[in-house]
Amino acid sequence: MQKLDGKDARIADYFDVIAGTSTGGLVTAMLTAPDNDNHPLFAAKDIESFYKVQSPKIFPQCGGILAPIMRMVRALWGPRYNGNYLHKLIREYLGSMRLNQTLTNVVIPTFDIKRLHPTIFSSYQVRCKSTLNAQLSDICIGTTAAPTYLPAHYFETKDAKGNVREFHLTDGGVAANNPALIAIGEVTKEVHKGNPDYFPYKPMDYRKFLLISLGTGSAKVEERYTAKRASKWGVLGWLLNGGSTPLVDVFMQSSADIVDIHISVVFQALRSESHYLRIEVKNDSSLDALLSDICIGTTAAPTSLPPYFFQTKDSDGKVREFNLIDGGVAANNPALVAMGEVTKEVFKGNPDFFPIKPMDYFRFLVISLGTGLSKG
Numbered sequence: 001m002q003k004l005d006g007k008d009a010r011i012a013d014y015f016d017v018i019a020g021t022s023t024g025g026l027v028t029a030m031l032t033a034p035d036n037d038n039h040p041l042f043a044a045k046d047i048e049s050f051y052k053v054q055s056p057k058i059f060p061q062c063g064g065i066l067a068p069i070m071r072m073v074r075a076l077w078g079p080r081y082n083g084n085y086l087h088k089l090i091r092e093y094l095g096s097m098r099l100n101q102t103l104t105n106v107v108i109p110t111f112d113i114k115r116l117h118p119t120i121f122s123s124y125q126v127r128c129k130s131t132l133n134a135q136l137s138d139i140c141i142g143t144t145a146a147p148t149y150l151p152a153h154y155f156e157t158k159d160a161k162g163n164v165r166e167f168h169l170t171d172g173g174v175a176a177n178n179p180a181l182i183a184i185g186e187v188t189k190e191v192h193k194g195n196p197d198y199f200p201y202k203p204m205d206y207r208k209f210l211l212i213s214l215g216t217g218s219a220k221v222e223e224r225y226t227a228k229r230a231s232k233w234g235v236l237g238w239l240l241n242g243g244s245t246p247l248v249d250v251f252m253q254s255s256a257d258i259v260d261i262h263i264s265v266v267f268q269a270l271r272s273e274s275h276y277l278r279i280e281v282k283n284d285s286s287l288d289a290l291l292s293d294i295c296i297g298t299t300a301a302p303t304s305l306p307p308y309f310f311q312t313k314d315s316d317g318k319v320r321e322f323n324l325i326d327g328g329v330a331a332n333n334p335a336l337v338a339m340g341e342v343t344k345e346v347f348k349g350n351p352d353f354f355p356i357k358p359m360d361y362f363r364f365l366v367i368s369l370g371t372g373l374s375k376g
Contacts, residue, residue: 010040012103016197017123019107019183021172022252023216025143026090029136032102033094040103041093058086083150087141094137099126102136107183109172110142113152118175119167124186124195131157131165142169148245178256180213180263180278204359206272211263215256215280225250227309227323235303247302254330256280258337265340269347269358289322297324335368 012018012032020028030042030050042050059081099106105123112119119132121139126132134157142153153169176182187209191198201208225246230237238247260278267276293310300308307325314320331337342364346353356363 008039010103011044012040015104017105017107017183017187019109019179020143021109021176021179022144022146024179024214025108025110025172026140028106028108029094029102029140032104032106033097033136034101034103038103054085054089058089079151080149083141083145086144086150090140091137094135094140097136098133099123099136099139100133105186107179107186108139108143109176109179109182110139110167110169111172111174112168113170114166114168118172119169120182120186122186124190130159131163133157134167138167142167143172145169146171147174147248148239149248173252173255176255176259177252178213178215178259180211181259184209184211184263204270206267206270206275209272209275211267211276213260213263213276213278213280215278225323226321227307230323230325231306231309233303238302250302250325250329258331262336262340265343265347266359269343293322297322298327300324301326302329333368333370335366339364339366 010031018028018032020026027047030047031040031044033041035041099121100123102123106121107123108121110119110121111117121132121134121143134155138153138155142155145151145153147170150171153167155167155169157165157167159165172179187198188203191201191205192203224244225241230246233241233246239245260280263276264273264278267273289310289312293308297308297310300306302325305326307323309324310322312320312322327334342353343358346356347358
C-alpha cells in the first residue's frame with residue numbers, strides 16, 4: 001500500500017472495520033490508535049519489531065534444570081506470567097485514549113467471567129452504550145488475559161449519569177478466537193439500521209464486503225497432542241503438559257476453525273466466495289468414520305473421560321489418525337454448524353432441498369435444545 005499511495009499510507013486508512021482478539025486485539029489498537037498528528041501509532045512493520053523485541057520480556061523464561069518444576073509450581077498457584085511488563089507497555093503506548101477515539105471502526109471481543117458472557121467492545125455499540133467507552137489500554141489488557149497465562153483484568157467505567165459498570169475480563173479468544181464473524185455481525189447490524197456509511201448496501205449483500213481474516217498460525221501442524229497421551233491426563237495434565245496448556249490450546253484453535261467454516265459456507269452460498277480470504281495453515285483429509293467412533297470421540301469431555309483414538313482410510317488406502325475430545329470444546333451449541341452443512345447442500349443443488357435457496361431462512365425451522373444453564 002505504501003508503494004502505491006506513499007509512505008504515510010496506513011492500514012487504518014483502507015479498512016472500514018478492523019477486528020482482533022487476544023494479541024490480535026492489541027494489534028488492532030496499535031493500528032488504529034491515533035498519535036498527536038492523528039496518524040496511527042504504529043505501522044504494520046513496527047508491530048513485527050515490537051513483538052520481536054518485547055516478547056522475551058513479556059514472557060520471561062526460567063532457565064536451569066529446575067525450570068520445569070518451577071513452571072509447574074507456578075501454574076498450580078497462579079498465572080504463568082504476572083503481566084506487569086505487558087500492562088506497563090500497553091498503558092505507556094495507549095495512555096488514556098478511549099474506544100471512541102480510534103481512527104477507524106474496531107471490534108475487540110473479551111469474555112466477562114463474572115457475567116459468564118462475551119463482552120464486545122465495538123465502535124458501533126459505544127455510540128449508544130457509553131459504559132463500553134473504556135480506555136483502549138483496559139480493553140487490550142482484558143482481551144490478552146489468556147487463562148492460566150496472564151491474570152484476569154478488572155476495571156470500571158461510568159456513563160454520563162454516573163452509573164458504574166464493572167468488567168471482569170479474560171482473553172477474548174475464550175468467546176471468539178476468530179473475531180471475523182462478530183465483525184460481520186456488527187457491520188450487518190449497522191446496514192440494517194440504515195447507517196449512512198453503508199448506504200445503499202443491503203444486510204446480506206456480501207458482494208459489497210471484502211473480508212480478510214488473518215490467523216496466527218495453526219498449532220495443528222505440530223501434532224503435539226494425541227489421544228493415547230491425553231487419555232492419562234487429569235485436571236493437571238490438561239492444564240499443564242510439556243510447557244503448554246492443552247485445554248486452552250484446544251479451545252482457542254477449535255473456536256477459530258468453526259468460524260472459518262461457517263463464513264466460508266455463507267460467502268459461498270451468497271456467491272461471494274471471492275470476497276473472503278482466510279490466511280492460516282490448515283490440514284485436510286478424509287472424514288469417513290464409524291458412527292461409534294465419532295460418538296465416543298464427541299463425548300470425551302476433558303478431565304471427565306479419556307480422549308479417543310481411531311483411524312480411517314480413504315479409497316487410496318491413505319490413513320488418517322483422529323485423536324478426539326468432546327465436540328463441545330469447539331461447538332457446544334452445534335446449531336451454527338448444522339445450518340452451515342445444510343446451506344452447503346442447498347448450494348450444491350442437493351435435490352432433497354430443492355427449490356430452497358441458500359439463504360432462504362424462511363424455509364428453515366431450527367430447534368435448538370440446551371441441557372440447562374449453570375449460571376443461575
